[in-house]
Amino acid sequence: MITLTNVSKRYKGQELFHDVNVSFEAGKIYGITGINGSGKSVLFKMLCGFVFPDEGTIEVDGRRLSGKNRFPKDFGILIERPGYIGQLDGFSNLKELARIQNKIDDATIRKAMEQVGLAPNLTQKVKQYSLGMKQKLGIAQAIMENQQVLLLDEPFNALDADSVERIRTLLVQYKQEGRTIFLTSHQQQDIDLLCDEVYHIQEGGLNHIR
Amino acid sequence: MIIWTEFKRSGTRRTLLMALLVPLIILLQFKQVRTGYVFTSWQGVFEESAGVIVAVAFPLLCCLVYLPTVAREIDHQFIWYARTRVALGQYLVAKGIVNALIVFTIFFVTMIAWMLFLRFVEPNLHWMTYEQGPESLTTFTQVFRTDGIYMLVYALWIGLNAALYATIAYLLLVLSGNLLLAVGLPFLFYHLLNFTAGLFSAPQFSPISTIFPFNIIAMPLWTVLVPFSLLGLFLLGLIITGQKRTEWEW
Numbered sequence: 001m002i003t004l005t006n007v008s009k010r011y012k013g014q015e016l017f018h019d020v021n022v023s024f025e026a027g028k029i030y031g032i033t034g035i036n037g038s039g040k041s042v043l044f045k046m047l048c049g050f051v052f053p054d055e056g057t058i059e060v061d062g063r064r065l066s067g068k069n070r071f072p073k074d075f076g077i078l079i080e081r082p083g084y085i086g087q088l089d090g091f092s093n094l095k096e097l098a099r100i101q102n103k104i105d106d107a108t109i110r111k112a113m114e115q116v117g118l119a120p121n122l123t124q125k126v127k128q129y130s131l132g133m134k135q136k137l138g139i140a141q142a143i144m145e146n147q148q149v150l151l152l153d154e155p156f157n158a159l160d161a162d163s164v165e166r167i168r169t170l171l172v173q174y175k176q177e178g179r180t181i182f183l184t185s186h187q188q189q190d191i192d193l194l195c196d197e198v199y200h201i202q203e204g205g206l207n208h209i210r
Numbered sequence: 211m212i213i214w215t216e217f218k219r220s221g222t223r224r225t226l227l228m229a230l231l232v233p234l235i236i237l238l239q240f241k242q243v244r245t246g247y248v249f250t251s252w253q254g255v256f257e258e259s260a261g262v263i264v265a266v267a268f269p270l271l272c273c274l275v276y277l278p279t280v281a282r283e284i285d286h287q288f289i290w291y292a293r294t295r296v297a298l299g300q301y302l303v304a305k306g307i308v309n310a311l312i313v314f315t316i317f318f319v320t321m322i323a324w325m326l327f328l329r330f331v332e333p334n335l336h337w338m339t340y341e342q343g344p345e346s347l348t349t350f351t352q353v354f355r356t357d358g359i360y361m362l363v364y365a366l367w368i369g370l371n372a373a374l375y376a377t378i379a380y381l382l383l384v385l386s387g388n389l390l391l392a393v394g395l396p397f398l399f400y401h402l403l404n405f406t407a408g409l410f411s412a413p414q415f416s417p418i419s420t421i422f423p424f425n426i427i428a429m430p431l432w433t434v435l436v437p438f439s440l441l442g443l444f445l446l447g448l449i450i451t452g453q454k455r456t457e458w459e460w
Binding site: 048050051052067070071075076077079080081082083084085086087093096097099100101102138141145 | 212215218219282283286287288289290291292293294295296297298301456457458459
């Protein structure tokens, strides 16, 4: 359960959220919509502890995100754009991230790559990847450690039709497994097809529209 | 744990190549001074081979070992995705420690190995011809008269300074996200202070003469601590600035 209580946030001089109160239950897919610059990415950054609310609190499973407990555990994120080390191949990039926690083995990394439609043995450097391949790599790092909450900001960007279908299927499967997924998409179809609940960011509020 | 992980991650071909750059410069310089120079002791050869190009490019050499790797992580937002796996503070501190230790080790090992070579190996190879002459003392050799102690203390001194410059550059990179600024500012500081010290006829306080005190007459040992302390204060300021920052976005 993720709870925002009286959350207000100004970001780069603009008030994006004002006194927002909302709770998100586990095991659902939540769609977050709003015009460009409305604060979708900032909301995701607040949820994963990258930025703090100016006022109010955010709790994840009853634990308030604050200085000492800043980063919630088990969050997989893809915000704004995928991150990578251009000189390494895809597998090595994921391996570098996996080494930090050392929770998964090489086979699990390969499986995550296959799940998103990337060939684990591809030796091509990531800087030479197409936008779609980089996006898939970003999704792979978000899911490879069996993260229970996924924050996916425009996950279908630059993906071809087959890949979109593959990722949609994967997200539905994860929901059935009980994971919580937040996603934004500029394609209304993605939101309509996948999301159990939809929130729209407008004029500082997070309005429940479905 | 995270420090050990970062150590393993730092073992790239690029780091190794950069680690070889300092000894390579010294060897090339040694090749130059082997002929046409007159030396009275192995320390003289050491000073001429290790204290010219390395001295001028010192801050640059310190910054280029590991910093570009960190810059790449920032540039391509790799660090964002590391943040969900480890607290950012821990990650940045681990990288800072790895950076400082790698740079310290490179300079310490290179310097001490080169001194050992010149003191114990070279006399058997007879590459150099030493002539009789008055002993020329420097700030360090006047105090540390035993070869072994001098080698250890001086290599430690170089290593510490290298780690200090590398850490300042690392913090500048982390705080600004700009590699050019992070590498350029320590280099500029180093040479501006050299110029200013020269201008005020106080070369004993110039960074180059305190780290490589070979081109000036022997000065009291405390003088070498002046620019070092200045840099230490600057480093402290950067650490405090970093600790006060609550939101990191590059």
